[in-house]
Amino acid sequence: MKILQKIISKPQKVKPGRRHVDSNREIGVITYLFLFLFLAMLVYLGYFTRVKAPDVINSTYNKRQSLLESRLIRGDILSREGNVLATTLSDNDGGYYRSYPYRNTFAHIVGYSTHGVLGLESMENYTLLTCDGNIADRISNDLAGRKNHGDNVVSTLDTAMQEAAYDAMDEKKGAVVAMNVRTGEILCVVSKPDFDPNEVIGRWDVLSESEDSVLLNRAFLGSYPPGSTFKIVTALEYLKEHGGNISDYGFECKGSFEYKGSIINCYNEQSHGWMNFDDSFANSCNSSFANISSQLDKKRFADTLDELLFGRDLPLPFKYSKAYSDLGVDSSTDELLQTGIGQGKTLISPIHMLMITSAIANDGILMKPYVVSEIQNTDGGVIRKTRIREYGRIIDETYAAGLRKMMREVVVNGTGRRAFDTQGYDISGKTGSAEYSSNKSLSHAWFTGFAGTDEPEIAVTVIVEGGGSGGAVAVPIAKRVFDAYYNK
């Protein structure tokens, strides 16, 4: 009330001639206001320098790379065990060149630092060119005319898994990507066809103009129809709409399903006979899933896709392609059925499929994926460490448990049987054979799954372009990657 009276009351009347306007209180208020503004600005400048700057300056538009390279030796990129994935060596003329000891194996994820930059070389471009070594060493290097060493980047990549994935893919085109579902650490990233980063300078013209897009990292930037792996999403939507109760579901599969003029065929037009929900999922029955889709609410289905980050930005520290789905309230019945079995116009990247799988494995919580675990100075002192962070819950805990059960059934009794025979751990997952052209006999082979001894630990997603059946082609590759993790 007092404040209100003060505001309403007119300025004090002072007798003419003795007017004494003492505005010091107001001047004080203005002074403190500006002090506060400047304090906020200083805090922001500190925050920018400490927290945001390392990311900001790693832009390809920052023109200071050559400036720093003339003064520093670019730091190393290491695997999680400390194997050197990229380093700088000196030649006989006193010049320096970049060397990648694992050649093609880590090509896309480690990248290269000439002709523009790619992969970790790009993401941590300025980190590798920042020297945080101890000051005494730096000064003594300066005195001796030696260049200082840039910081080293320790990645989350697992050499054994990376090599297993690389070898398993052999000459096939496609991608393999794996992560720890509890931490978000990316464990391996393979994209095929590949290249030798040591030869980027010499073979630039060939590489950059290759018809197979050799330089493209398919694991992050590839956009594929998800095929039957999408049945995970359809099953999730069914669980949501039925409060997790799937025991009432039954369907007699005769090799195809017709609904309001749309016809959906099973893979190879196989008849699956009478099935419950788990059987439909394990055998990847298109007819049954078309039947399931026909019962789904388009609006709620579209909301679920939104929660699973379709069409949205992903919490990733590197470039990726956004997933696409055209499902909405206005979609036709045919579009709904096609979407439900993973065909239609839906597109997804392998890393996104991996993130959905990881969330299912991690009780519905998605961890933010990352590839850089820490930055070390040249003496091994830790400069920065990436914190493990939750992105948040994208799937309800009980539905995630339901999906895990179904995915285990795929390996035990369904299309993923080739992943059943494991030692000391269990694999669960979903296969897919995604048609991608009018020729129905051609399909991309998918597998996305997770494994663990008691609790799920890691997830792997495999896609083989034009590979055919997911169960026959993609599953064995995933199994080799899982084996590399568990049978070291």
Add this chain to the structure above:
Amino acid sequence: MGRIIIEISRYLMIICMSIYTIQCFAVFRFGNEYDRKGIYLRQNFFMVLVHFLGFVSLYAQKSDIIYLRAYLIQQLGILAILAAYRLIYPRANILIINNMCMLITIGLLILTRISYNKAMRQFYIVIGSVVVTLIVPYIISRIRFFEKFKWAYVAVGVGSLAAVLAFSRVINGSKLNIHIASYTFQPSEYVKIIFVFAIAAVLAHGHKLKDYLISAAIAIVHVLLLVASKDLGSAIIFFVVYFAMLYAASRNVLYYLIGFLTGAAGAIAGYKLFRHVRVRVTAFLDPMGNITDAGYQIAQSLFAIGTGGWLGMGIGQGAPDTIPVVAADFIFAAICEELGVVFGMCLILLCLSCFIMFMNISMKFDDPFFKLVALGLSVAYIFQVFLTIGGVIKFIPLTGVTLPLVSYGGTSVAVTCCVFAVIQGLYISKGKDNTRTPVASDFKTEQLGIVELE
């Protein structure tokens, strides 16, 4: 060997600047200039050292004799300014003089690194401005009828701004400058001072609604002329200055709130009406996403500050030439890149200590006119600092104003010298009533709050 000189001077400069800045605030522990003498001398020492180290580093890289020459000329010039003020005005406030010279030092140093020719041009403008404005404190402290000319101030101010609107050419979407012969002026800079005098003259003794309306009308005409010229940075400064003065004069929080509301409404209107305001806001919200067009300038600035980091890359070691308009609007980014963010923070604090001293001076006045003049000029100064630095570091959207005394630009430097001189004049005239040499007991009596009877 060159490398080690660059490295050592880089660290030493940050240390010197930090000590200088601490001294800026240590000053406020003492109530009178007499007790502050030691601090001021130390400040002068570190000021000279910063300049020296900067040039040693530059010379170690360029090995060009012109830098040696530039160093000597600049250093002598700055010392001459210090000496001249102290000789002519023994009772002047030395903190203000020191800070003025420190800002000039930093400006000349970084400008020499960016462009030798610009630095030397700036140097001569600084010297010329200081020499001309040396008379200002004398005039201010002697002449007591400044508030009689309110309509003359309005006429000159509005006339100048109208002339810009009518005759100026459009550069970068805004009309800012008037060209006479081969000289270019930016009238909005000096109109700032005249505007403060005009508003102070109206509000000093007028406390009726009529007076408030007259002052509001004057302010509206100025701001609208600036908006029409698309000089939005200056328009915001005039606006903020007006409401600060109105609030202090009326002593009514209501006007403060009105100021906030009209400010918010004006900002929204500006966003809706002007494309280049929208461009600035887009660039502010996502500079990296719009890096090829709207966000280009601010992104380059952030690259510079970020790559420089806390300790900077060393003077001459960065790439400030990649930042657009680096010598003027973006000079703070160049300072952070090469001298370090710590140095930049010290610079911000230095400007703040100027402001606090200005406001102290304003508070000590009984005369409402001069009180308001001191307040208006202080707010104009500090708000401009806030706009330019905040814009460059992406704390607020970019407005495109200069960093007073540091940025390259003739009118800006001349006008800021004048502002400092006016406040110096106010300080001196305030001290005139109390001419005896301070004695040790002064400090005690002030502390006890005992009013001395003379």
